Amino acid sequence: SAVISQKPSRDICQRGTSLTIQCQVDSQVTMMFWYRQQPGQSLTLIATANQGSEATYESGFVIDKFPISRPNLTFSTLTVSNMSPEDSSIYLCSGDLLPDTQYFGPGTRLTVL
C-alpha cells in the first residue's frame, strides 16, 4: 500500500525562525492538504496544495505565514515562517491515495520556544 512520509518528525525551533516541512507520497495523488492539530483538538485545514499553482488557503491562514510548494504530484512542502510559540502544534499532510479519500502522513511535531 502507498505510504505518506513527512520530514522532520519533530523539531524545536527558536522564535522568529522558519521551518520547512516536507511531505512525500510514494504514488501520485491528485489532492494534497496541510492540516494543523493543536494538543487535544481536532484537525484544522491550513490549505490545499495545488500542483503547478498557488495553494488555496483557508480562512485565517495566509501565504506569507505558511508558504506552500507542490512541484509535482508526489511532493509538497509547508513552511512555517517567523514562528512564535503559538505555532507550536502538530502539522499533518494528507493525500487522496484513493479517490475522494484522504490518508495522512505521520505528522511533524513542532515546538517553538
Place this chain on the structure above:
Amino acid sequence: QKEVEQNSGPLSVPEGAIASLNCTYSDRVSQSFFWYRQYSGKSPELIMSIYSNGDKEDGRFTAQLNKASQYVSLLIRDSQPSDSATYLCAVNTNAGKSTFGDGTTLTVKP
C-alpha cells in the same frame, strides 16, 4: 452551528460491549463520509468510508448513514482495549476537501 458535530464524550464502555459514536453534519450536499481513528501521539488512520444510505460493515465496525437526517454513526462491536482512541468523523463537501468533527474519545475498560 459547527459543520460537523460529534457526541462530546468521553465515552467509556466495558470490554466486549458495543460502542456507538455519532456525528451530524450541516451541509446537505455532502457526498462522502469517513471515520478515522487516532491514537494518542499518532496521525489519523482511516477505518471506514460510506457514501450511500444504510449500513456498511467491515469486521467489528459498522458505519451507518442517513442523509435525510444528516447523520452518520460508527458502531464498534465486541469492543477491545485496543479500540481506545479518539474517533474523528469527516465529511467531504467539495473539491475533495474534508471537514472534521472535534472527535470523540473512547475508552474500553478491561
